Amino acid sequence: MDKDDDTSIFVSPFEQEAVVTPSIVKSSQFVAPGDDILSQESVVRGHGTMVQGTRLTSTVAGIVERVNKLVAVLPIRARYSAEVGDVIVGRIRDIVSRRWKVDVNSRQDAVLLLSAVNLPGGVQRRRTYEDELKMREFFDQDDLISAEVQELKQDGLIMLHTRSLKYGKLENGIFISVTPQLVKRSKKHFHRLSCGVHIILGDNGYVWIYVDDAAYGEDEEEANFSKRRENDKSNLEQRLSLIRVRNSICILDLYFLSIQPETIMLIYEETIRRNIPVQHMLRPDIINDIYRTVKNTKEM
Amino acid sequence: MERRISQRYGPFFEPIHSLEREYQRTRPNNAPRSLVLNTGTVVDAAGSGYVELGKTKVIVAVQGPRPPIRIRGGVENTMNGRITCEVVKSSFCYYSYESTRMANVGRGVSEEERLLSTRLVRVFEPIVILDKYPKCSIDLYVVILEDDGSAFAAMTLATSLALADASIEIISVVSSVTVAISTKQEYLVDPDRTESECAVGLITVSLPLHAAQLCEIQHTGKLSIQVWLSAVQLAVEVAQTIGNSMCQFLLQEMEKNETPSLCS
Amino acid sequence: MYAVSKAEKAYLLDTIETGTRLDGRQLFEYRPISLQVGVLPSASGSSRLRLGETEVLVGVKVEVGDVVESSNDNVQLLFTVECSGSASADFLGREAESWSSELQNALESAYRAANVFDDERLSLVPGKFCWLFKVDILVLDTGGNMMDAISMATRTALSTTLVPRVHIVQSEGSFELEIDDNPDACDTLKVEKAPTFLTFSLIGNHFVLDPSIQEETCARGKLSVAVDANGDICHVYSFGLLDAVELSRLLTIIKKTGKVLLNRLDECVKNGESS
Known part of the structure; x- marks a missing residue:
């Protein structure tokens, strides 16, 4: 107990706190709102740009992205903008007639x-009136779900669907919210990390970390409305790995590093290598050290 | 230059030596004052309770369960009921001109009243079975008619009676008592105002009768851990005896009022 | 309102049963604390404190005021707690008033009980003039456990507060106070007696120290105790049904942890000043 006292409270001056430096810069160009974007003629304007007279200017603070003839400015930190096909993690905010309102970290629900x-x-089959009354039994308020963006309406309304076995209510894990820009759009969103922990990296910045029995996986043939499973008391080891992954993702978010399975495992393994116990992972001095060690690795 | 006068509404901790010398406690240290209980005093309310602890008099009326009057923040707390509370200290409570002036009597809710109402809600939130009353609000209206020490304890007792009178589902009757630690290191149960003001520390404990748990502890003054624990233990014992009297009273009331048709 | 699904709450409860929390901490461990003093040049004393994700800013203003209600205090303490709307939408409007009233009351009660400023040197003219310390607390970010963050920041702000020296001139029964304008003619306050709050949330059947905002949402009870350096209790705030037996066990933990916490805070302030 005495030993615990020594390490259970950690007070440090503010200077030691994490210094945030954006690190997604490769060979792009930073612009501020109003800056000119150097461009050739006949370009297609994308998000975050505006034509003022003869000039093409940026309307947000961010990085210029050029894909063939498309010029757009990606903001450094903004609300999530949905695209069709994105896989997201969302929280049910409200239940109204025949639909659920889901919070996805975007401008609208x-x-x-x-x-x-x-x-x-x-x-x-057709949804009957009974189904409507039982909506709360499928997804209740504050429940977390994984879903895919089906459609974007004209006014920006995002329509979701869970019409696949891998989507549905999320249980048995930890939720964490990160900056959406750090999660790159990729083909796979459901990952199994080498430490045995599963994660869902929502394109909207909501991440779900969970442990899964072998019975449940992406390719499992069961309907996604499982009967309420008993919350098994997974063994302590698994739980600690889960917490370590959660803390690793927190560190990545703090330093504005891209969040991918590779980068997560890099931080994870670094903390194992240095024998850092899980509870100390978020101390300012320790994460400074870790960042300095890993920032020059090529995955970053 | 704007200057705010900090409100002194609690006991004053400088021992009033002259007062203390003249004052003699007429009952044993661990005995509460005479207790008077009554229910049904407010005709319009769903339930009401009246408690006299010595000279302290408190009356509580319960309205509800009914639809909430004010929806908090625009979002209804749908599946669980809510408890709201309004406390008013009548003008008879203030014994000196200074404190009346400072207490904003007649000019809206004073800070002390607001604090008392928040505390009372806190005591009863785990006690009232709120998920039996979804989308409803249970409103408590408290008037402190006279305050001669231990007003909060009297409030809690009266609220328990009122809730029972209104047939609102509660886990148990809540009993409450105050213990003062005097300058001579004595534990005085159910202090009156003089004793409260001269005390080094004051602890009010509220507990549901049939559980080994406490629902609220209120503390003022500086006490070492041992003194604190002994005071709390003493308070718990006395509160249980008071609680038992309350239960007996409720049973007596029911026997008095029962109509032959209800029981066969 | 921080939202937590039933599944998350169940996982949190199970994890706490094993003695760990969702960020890896033990049940009686604080989150990392970052501290900075002297951040507000216009205030006599100030500090900024970060506890996990909660961030608090405290400024202390020192004035001379009239004595109120024949009290014998050398110092009057006035606490004002505000939460910036950017921190949380919960704290706009009427709810904010009762929340900040409670915190102010708790601080006032704890400081009064602890008799922090009974130093003779602080007395001006007993019965007429006394020092008035206005402590303004602004919560910048809510990450759970605001009470502890606020009390720690208040104590460190007060410990670096400079009180100007005052010359009292008595002429024909009336007093005149001359405040020394010289910026070096100041004394720092002694705050060894100042208490700090330790807050526990009751989750399932376990008490956890320094709850995060998720843990507060899942809690069915709360216990906040103000302790001073000697381990004496200056104020207690409780909510929910608490087991009486658990309380005595907690109090020993509170006494020990409180002492360590106060030491660490004082050390950090001292190191900051010397560097």
Whole structure:
């Protein structure tokens, strides 16, 4: 108990706190709102740009991105902008007639229609009035779900669907919110890390870290409305790995580093290598050290 | 230059030596004052309770469960009920001109009243079974008619009676008592105002009768841990006896009022 | 309101049963604390403190005031707690008033009980003039456990507060106070007696120290105790049904942890001043 006292309280001056430096710069160009974007003629204007007279200027603070003829400015830190096909993690905010309102860290709440979810038993049928009354049994308020962006309406309304076995209610894990820009859009969102921990990296910056029995996986043939499983008391080892992954993602978020399975495992393994116990992982001095060690690795 | 006068509404901790010397406690240290209980005093309310602890008199009226009057922040707390509370200290409570002036009597809710109402809600939130009353609000209206020490304890007792009278589902009757630690290191149960003001420390404990748990502890003054624990233990014992009297009273009331048709 | 799903709450409860929390801490461990003093040049004393994700800014202003209600205090303490709207939407409007009232009351009660400023040197003209310390507390960011962050920041701000020297001139029964304008003619306050709060949340059947905002949302009870350097209790705030037996066990932990915490805070301030 005495030993605990020594390490249970850590007070440090502010200077030691993490210094945030954006590190997604490769060979891009930073612009501020109003800056000219040097461009050739006949370019297609993308997000974050505006034509003022003859000049093409930026409207946000960010990085210029050029893809063929498309010129856009990606803001450094902004609310999540949905694209069709994105996989997201969302929290049910409200239940209204035949639809759920879902918080996805965007400008508006997304909408998940009753007709866009899989009913238990995998049955395809018309939604009856009874289904409408039972909506709360499928997804209740404050529940976390994984879903895919089906459609974007004209007014920016995001329509979601969970019409696949891998989507649905999330259980047995930890939720964490990071800056959306740090999660790159990629083909895979459901990952199994080499330490045995599963994660879902939502494109909207919401991340779900969980442990999964072998019975449940991405390619499992069960309907995603499982009966309420008993929350097994996973063994302590698994839980600690999960917490270590969670802390690693926190460190990446703090230093504005891209969040991918590789980078997460880099931080994870570095903390194992240095024998840093889980509870000390978020101390300012320790994360400074870790950052300095890993920032020059090529994955970063 | 704007200057705010900090409100002194609690006991004053400089021992009033002259007062203390003249004052004699007429009952044993661990005995509470005479207790008077009554229910049904407010006709309009769903339930009401009246408590006299010595000269301290408190009356509590309960309205509800009913739809909430004010929706907090625009978002309804749907699946659980809510408790709201308004406390008013009548003008008879203030014994000196200074404190009346400072207490904002007649000019809206004073800070002390607001604090008392928040505390009372805190005591009863785990006690009232709120998920039986979704989308409803249970409103408590408290009037402190006279304050001769231990007003909060009297408030808690009266609220328990009122809730029972209104047939609102509660885990248990809540009993409450104050213990003062005097300058001579004595534990005085249920102090009156003089004793409270001369005390080094004051502890009010509220507990549900049939559980080994406390629902609220209020503390003022500086006490060492041992003194604190002994005071709390003493308070718990006395509170249980008071609570038992309350239960007996409620049973007596029911027997008095029962109509033959209700029991066969 | 921080939202937590039933599944998350269940996982949190199970994790706490094993003795760990979701960020890896033990049950009685504080989050990393960062501290900075002297951040507000216009205030007599100031500090900025970060506890996990909670951030608090405290400024102390020193004035001379009239004595109120024949009290014998040398010093009047006035606490004002405000939460910036950017921290949380919870703290706009009426809810904010009752929340800040409670915190102010808790601080006032704890400091009064601890008799922090009974130093003779602080007395001006007993019965007429006394020092008035206005402590303004601004919560910049809410990350759970605001009470502890506020009390720690208040103590460190007061420990670096400079009180100007005052010359009292008595003429024909009336007093005149001349405040020394010289910026070096100041004394620092002695705050060894100042208490700090330790807050526990009751989650399931376990008490956890320094709850994060998630843990506060899942808690069914709360216990905040103000202790001074000797381990004496200056104020208690409680909520929810608490087991009486657990309390005595907690109090020993509180006494020990409180002492370590106060030492660490004082050390950090001292190191900051010497560097």
